[in-house]
Every structure is written in structure tokens, then in C-alpha cells.
């Protein structure tokens with residue numbers, strides 16, 4: 167599909183005279199290729215530009231290592247810089263869930279994989295950390311979404327808050343809080359409503375729920391295949407609601423993962439988890455080097 171960056175760069179360097187150090191011209195030529203590779207991987211233009219500048223500063227004048235070709239050397243510098251930019255939290259998989267019951271607010275656009283991710287994380291907390299989790303759907307406009315969470319809960323053996331018709335999201339959030347406290351749950355997860363696009367009502371509703379629940383974590387679920395759009399979504403949600411981390415879904419698809427770099431660079435928010443399929447176990451803690459490898463191709 168794409169030409170691999172290592173191949174591109176070895177082509178570039180084959181045409182250059184071998185010298186003892188990477189000259190400014192060598193690096194410039196190579197970085198043009200790096201920029202194209204980043205853009206092909208769906209990294210946004212300003213982020214790609216800044217990134218290339220940082221790599222340029224690091225690569226110029228670096229002694230050429232005998233054991234690897236100059237092309238490989240630039241790829242390594244690029245890889246290390248990608249990991250550097252992508253690294254957020256030391257332990258992205260560790261959710262802040264002390265002081266039970268700890269609320270986790272799940273936000274994102276409709277179809278991003280929010281409900282699926284809520285259940286995947288609940289299962290993880292249950293199995294890996296032995297936590298009692300309660301899940302509640304606040305998507306009052308879409309009864310099917312509420313039922314979906316209930317079905318997933320039954321499938322993974324995690325309790326869901328009983329559905330009461332006609333309740334508004336804030337009332338449901340309050341009920342979840344009470345039930346979580348009375349029922350001795352460690353965590354309660356609030357799966358907020360999604361829309362196809364961000365609008366004022368969606369944001370107002372999520373903000374009202376946030377104010378009531380005072381979440382320990384607010385996780386934004388973003389479709390990793392949406393590229394540049396993902397950055398806008400993350401910026402908006404973070405400005406209006408405040409986000410503590412991002413979950414990138416559909417990273418099992420053939421997207422190149424450039425959204426991860428753009429989102430991290432633009433919003434500064436750590437990517438915490440990566441969704442890798444529809445199954446309930448298809449979620450992993452975010453690993454910068456894996457995404458870096460994928461962006462490089």
C-alpha cells in the first residue's frame with residue numbers, strides 16, 4: 167500500500183556520497199521523505215512540520231554508524247523521536263480508581279466504539295485488578311445503545327445499572343453513584359451519549375454529568391481511522407469537558423496510526439489504550455514504540 171520509509175530512505179542515501187557524518191544536505195533530503203511518510207500515515211501537516219524540525223536538529227552532524235546504513239540511521243532517529251512525542255504517562259494502563267466508588271466518564275462521538283470500550287475496560291478491571299464494576303448507559307436518545315451495554319455486561323459478567331425509561335442523563339448518573347456506593351462497587355463507568363458530530367447539546371449534557379459525577383478519569387474514545395478529524399474531536403472535547411486520556415479504537419484496521427501522533431502533539435493528552443477489534447479482550451495498553459513502527463511503515 168505505502169512504500170516503506172526505510173526503503174525510501176535507502177534509495178535516497180544510495181545516491182549520496184558516503185561521508186563520516188550525516189551532512190545537512192543528506193538530512194534535508196531524507197527529511198523530505200520522512201515528511202511524506204508522515205503525511206501518508208495521516209499525521210496533520212503542522213505536526214509533521216514540527217516533527218521534522220525536531221528530527222533535523224537531532225540528525226544533523228550525527229556520526230554515521232558503521233554497522234547501519236545512513237538511511238537506517240535516520241529511520242532510527244525518526245523512530246526514537248516518534249516514541250518521545252507519543253510517550254505520555256509512564257503507566258498509561260493504570261486508571262485512577264482509588265477511593266471507591268471511583269467514577270469513570272466515557273465520552274466520544276457516536277460510532278467511535280465508546281460502548282464497546284466501556285465494556286472492554288470494565289472486563290479488564292474485573293479480571294486484572296479484581297474490581298467490582300458497575301456500568302451505566304446515559305444514552306437516553308438511543309434505547310438500543312442502553313440495551314447494547316446491558317447485553318455486553320451480561321456477556322462479560324459485569325453489572326449494569328437497571329434501565330429506567332424517561333430518566334435524563336444527570337438523574338441516571340446520580341442513581342449510578344448511589345447504587346455504586348450502596349452496592350460496594352469499586353468503580354462505576356458512565357457511558358455518555360454520542361452524536362455523529364460535536365454539538366452544543368452533546369457538550370452541555372456531558373458537562374452536566376461531569377459536574378455531578380466528578381469523574382476520576384474522563385476517557386475520550388476516538389476512532390483511530392479518522393485521522394485529522396480525530397484531532398479536532400479531541401481538542402473540542404478537551405476544551406469543553408476536560409479529558410484525562412484517550413482511547414484509540416479500530417487500530418486493528420489498516421490505518422497507519424498518524425492520528426495518535428497528531429492528537430498527542432496537539433492536545434498533549436496521553437493515549438491510554440488502543441482498541442484492536444470487536445471482541446471484549448481486544449484492547450491493549452498504549453505502547454508508543456508499536457505505533458511508531460506502524461507510522462514508519
Ligand code: GDP
Nearest residue numbers: 276277278279280281282415416441442443444
Ligand atoms: P459507540 O456508538 O461509540 O458506543 O460505538 P460502539 O461501541 O457501538 O461501536 C461501534 C462499532 O465499532 C461496533 O460494531 C463495535 O464492535 C466496533 N468497534 C469498537 N471498537 C472497535 C475496535 O477497536 N476495532 C474494531 N474493528 N471494531 C470496533
